[in-house]
Amino acid sequence: MDKQMINDKRIKELEEKIADLEKRWPAHSIPPAMLQELDDLEEELAKALKEARREENDA
Secondary structure: OOHHHHHHHHHHHHHHHHHHHHHOOOOOOOOHHHHHHHHHHHHHHHHHHHHHHHHHHHO
């Protein structure tokens, strides 16, 4: 499996985790741990997307 395919798989996995977290999101009083988890996932997704763009430009 090449690096691009691995990165694409990671991006999809992160997007699914974010969607799952948002489904469990309470209407009120969001626990700090959930906010931190969302921040971490979004940061990781941003890095993966940046890496994917860099690889596309290098290809």
